[in-house]
Amino acid sequence: MANKYDVIVIGAGPGGMTAALYASRANLKVAMLDRGVYGGQMNNTAEVENYPGFKSILGPDLAEEMFQSSTQFGAEFVYGNVENVTVDEEGTKHVITDEGELVAPVVIIATGSQYRKLGVPGEDEYSGRGVSYCAVCDGAFYRDKPVAVIGGGDSAVEEGMYLANLTSEVNVIHRRDQLRAQKILQDRAFANDKMNFTWDTVVTEIVGDDKKVTGVKLHNKQTGEDSTMDVNGVFIYVGNIPMTEPFKELGITDDAGWILTDDHMQTQVPGIFAVGDVRAKFLRQITTAVGDASIAGQEAFAYIEALEK
Known part of the structure; x- marks a missing residue:
């Protein structure tokens, strides 16, 4: 038997938790569904x-604060990996997961995005052995060692500065001649004296020995010069791709x-909303x-109210 709700929120990052807060506060029965720990990329x-209200706060701490707030009015946190979402003739949404089926008149998609890979030789081979997409997770393994950061946006620069507190040097490699990150x-x-910048350059290969990364091969797009940079860790921040595979058939x-x-x-499907990083939008921030989610949570209430009239 499928578990029935008024609203199913898919994803428990900042968007999903806020949508669950607003919908449950409107006295709706809410399931907040995620395949992992709540908080998303904040972790x-x-x-x-x-984030207003905090001069500075650790990402995992903000995630915990949001989760406690999002569940205070009865929203239920449910584990599961979404495999498919369908809509029947009556407009009921069926969310199929590896743990079972949930049904509701409203679905709010808040699945976010995931890190884009470089797609170069050595990236998959040395994943977890020198290649990382998370400085907070893996930075401590490279204490007092040189690392490379690939990218030039906010994430690359922020994580680069975090790594500068741990490593001997941070080499930011960017394919353009200037950063895209915020001016501040x-x-x-x-x-930061520990941060070096290599411009107009792309990584063509990540190299190493039998155990770990030892460097990156580089190609300068302006001069055509090829070189090798010796580093022990490679942190990749070259954009995100949306986590929308289960929803492709919805159009x-x-x-x-x-x-x-x-x-x-x-x-374009009545009763299905989307919030946060998964949307086509200009700025993706907490x-x-x-x-987005506060709007969707309130719209979910309005949608269900209209169905009952």
Whole structure:
């Protein structure tokens, strides 16, 4: 037998937790579904400085605060990996997971995105042996050793500065001639003596011995020069891809897989909403996910109210 709810929130990052808070506070029966620990990418973030109410807070601590808030009105946290979502003739949504089926008139998708890979030789081979996508998770393994950070956005610079507190040097390798990160982050990075910058350069291969990474092969796009940089760790931050595979058959994504919504977070399928990083949007931050989700949680209530009239 399927478990019945008023609202099923898929994903328990900042967007999912906020949607669950708003929907459950409206006295709706809410399931907040996730395949792992609540908090999403906040659990991999060393320090959050741009969330109102906190001058600075560790990502896992903010996740815990949000979870306690999101479940205070009865939202149920459910483990499960979503395999498929279908809609029957009556408009009921069926969420199929590896743990069973959940049904509800409303689904709010808050699955976020995952790290994009470079796709170069050695990346998969040395994953967990020198290749990482999370400085907070793995930075301590490279204490007093040189590392490379691939990318030039906010995540690359923020995680690079975190690594600078642990490692002997941080070599930021970027395919452009300037960073894309916020100006305040750039200023801090350029002022850090442990951070070096290699411009107009791409990684062509990650190399190592039988046990670990020993360096990266580089190609300068401007000069055509090839070189090798000796490092013990490679941290990759080259963008994200949406986690929308279970929803492709619903026809709610664009060509790149991001979910399309209107200003009410409504997709083209009535009763299915999307919030946070999984949406096609300009800025993907904790604050924007929370804003999206507050709208979706309230819209879920309005949608169910309309069904009952």
